[in-house]
Amino acid sequence: MSADRHGEPSPWNVPNALTVLRILMVPLFGWMLLAHPDQAGWRWATTGVFVLAMVTDFIDGHLARSRNLVTSFGKLMDPIADKALTGMAFIGLSIIGELWWWVTIVILLREWGITVMRFFILKYGVMAANRGGKAKTMTQSAALVLYLLPLPAAGLSIGGVAEILSWVLMAAAFLLTVLTGLDYLREAARMRSSYLAAHPEAR
Numbered sequence: 001m002s003a004d005r006h007g008e009p010s011p012w013n014v015p016n017a018l019t020v021l022r023i024l025m026v027p028l029f030g031w032m033l034l035a036h037p038d039q040a041g042w043r044w045a046t047t048g049v050f051v052l053a054m055v056t057d058f059i060d061g062h063l064a065r066s067r068n069l070v071t072s073f074g075k076l077m078d079p080i081a082d083k084a085l086t087g088m089a090f091i092g093l094s095i096i097g098e099l100w101w102w103v104t105i106v107i108l109l110r111e112w113g114i115t116v117m118r119f120f121i122l123k124y125g126v127m128a129a130n131r132g133g134k135a136k137t138m139t140q141s142a143a144l145v146l147y148l149l150p151l152p153a154a155g156l157s158i159g160g161v162a163e164i165l166s167w168v169l170m171a172a173a174f175l176l177t178v179l180t181g182l183d184y185l186r187e188a189a190r191m192r193s194s195y196l197a198a199h200p201e202a203r
Helices: 014-035 040-066 072-095 101-120 131-148 159-198
Strands: none
Touching: 014 040, 014 072, 040 072, 040 131, 072 101, 072 131, 101 159, 131 159
């Protein structure tokens, strides 16, 4: 794709198209999860849609970086697409009674709260994702996949093991979500202090 006059690649590219596709998959995924949550066939299909959406996240990020197709649109919409997808999964699982609401509420407050905070502190600098944040995202995704799978309902022998593993992963995801949220708050405070020290007129 050609670059615009400011030197940034055109937003009309494959990575951004995949991001938009992921956003469009969110209502489909939500409907499939809520329509027939007790039917194994539907749950397998629902899990497949969720995994496919997560794969598009990996692909669009890889393409954007490897082919120099990183755009302002992608930087803005990619994390929103991710949080919309995982948010729908958390909310859907709570609606059908398979995940405690307090877990979903705490996680979503952290996710969207940090996202909003990042916009407010842009004047102090860009807060990049750290290793803890990436580990949190991977753990959340793995836990959600196991929660979505209908292994016990399908009568598979590994269903019980997978259910225990899903609890362990969700507990780890919850702890990482809270701890990394606190870490981002500390980083935001540090960035603000550094900026104000360098620009006292901004106080």
